[in-house]
Amino acid sequence: MKTEDDLLALDNQLCFALYAANRAITARYRPLLAELNLTYPQYLVMLVLWEANQDGKTVRVSDLGKRLRLDSGTLTPLLKRLADRKLVTRLRDTVDERVVTVAPTEKGIAMRRQAREIPGRLLCGTGIGEERIVALREELRSVLSLLEAQGEPSGR
Amino acid sequence: MKTEDDLLALDNQLCFALYAANRAITARYRPLLAELNLTYPQYLVMLVLWEANQDGKTVRVSDLGKRLRLDSGTLTPLLKRLADRKLVTRLRDTVDERVVTVAPTEKGIAMRRQAREIPGRLLCGTGIGEERIVALREELRSVLSLLEAQGEPSGR
DNA sequence: GTAAATTGTATTGTGTACAATATAATGGAG
DNA sequence: CTCCATTATATTGTACACAATACAATTTAC
Known part of the structure; x- marks a missing residue:
């Protein structure tokens, strides 16, 4: 009984340690990212775009999803907000119109220096x-x- | 230059490892918690309530916040949903009316067995x-x- | 004893997460 | 060539997170 009870104790759960540590780190990022006016997931998207930009690669929405483990329901509005602020462009592929390619603008690339x-x-x-x-x-x-x-x- | 670039590489960031691992674990919980009709944060709240219940202690909203590192803007609607489902009670203290005490109902306590x-x-x-x-x-x-x-x- | 600061919770608004569904385009199988 | 499964993204709805604000009750300073 004691053993099983212990398994349900909050402090014994790896998942809660992960959950709390993750939010604590994100909270540490928040004021730093606020200087760039980015949220944490937006920052992660920019990291991927900066990397691809340096390698001369293009990035599709689905590439961001695979890399960051996020689906389109999260990424689409996030990318629209970044596009509204002219940090990225969202271009629908003319050959395959299902594809949207995301790239940092000059302004977006310039932000890398501060990051x-x-x-x-x-x-x-x-x-x-x-x-x-x-x-x-x-x-x-x-x-x-x-x-x-x-x-x-x-x-x- | 190379060194600083590496610091911004997604795979070199502790925070992203934490972020991704946290969501992966939460995703593992999801189907198990779905059997109880709980979300992951709701499950964490229940863990705290079950623990306190066994110790004969009462739990205020602020106690949950301290323990789980969540604020009232997250907890209040979450607790209302649990109360709507009769898993917890939310009682405003008659002595100090700022305080709301949260406790599991019989149904909420019974859920512990499945958890x-x-x-x-x-x-x-x-x-x-x-x-x-x-x-x-x-x-x-x-x-x-x-x-x-x-x-x-x-x-x- | 009353004004001011503090405490405890609630509300509002923005931004993720993610399931479920929708929609459009592509690439075969026949 | 056409139906059909697949692919890529978008939309909708629910549920966190959390900043900012509100507000009532309580405590503290004086």
């Missing part, structure tokens, strides 16, 4: 060492791949 | 060992406390 300071500023002062961050990140990536490998036929 | 199987069913088949889960959970808790200790004057 560069963010990772450095984020964790400084928290007393979390570099190697600890790397270890945790890799463990999370490993767990993520295990979670995604099992169960459902494929990622969304 | 017990969930932690066990969740990760079975993923190939993630028990000790690995514990280690990751403790590391996340440690990081969380460091994140919460610094910066802002206090937690929300």
Whole structure:
């Protein structure tokens, strides 16, 4: 009885630790991203676009979805808000009209310069060492791949 | 240049690993919690209420907020939905009318029995060992406390 | 004892998440 | 060539998150 009860204790749940840590980190990002007028998911989208832009690759909405594990119901309005602010362009492919290609504008690309300071500023002062961050990140990536490998036929 | 660029690479960001892993775990919970007709945050609220109920303690909205790191804007509508389904009661304190005490109903308490199987069913088949889960959970808790200790004057 | 600050919850508005559904375009199978 | 499954995105609806604000009750300062 005691054992099963313990399993339901909030503090014993990995998921809650993940849930709380995720929101705590996002909360740390918020004031930094506010300087760029970006939300956290918008920032992630920009990261993907900046990377692709440097590699000379184009990015479709579905590519963003696969990379960030988000569906169109999340991405479409988010991208429209970024497009309204002239940070990205959304162009429907003329060959295959089902496809919408997303690219950063000059303004969007320029924002990358300011974004560069963010990772450095984020964790400084928290007393979390570099190697600890790397270890945790890799463990999370490993767990993520295990979670995604099992169960459902494929990622969304 | 290369170094700073790497810092902005999506795969090098702890925050994204956390963000993706959190949503992957929540997605794993979803079908299990659907059997109870609970969302994941609703489940967390019930966990807190079940714990307090066993300890004979009362829980105020602000207690839930502190424990789960959620504010009233999230909790109030969530608790109203649980109350609509007769899983919890929301009673305004007659002495201090600012206080609302939340408690599970008989129906809410009965649900605990079904919830017990969930932690066990969740990760079975993923190939993630028990000790690995514990280690990751403790590391996340440690990081969380460091994140919460610094910066802002206090937690929300 | 009363004004001011604090506390506890609620409300409003914006922005994700995601299931379910819709819609349009493409690529075969026949 | 045409029906049909598939693909890519968009739309709708529900439910968080959280900032900002509101407001009533309580506590503190004086």
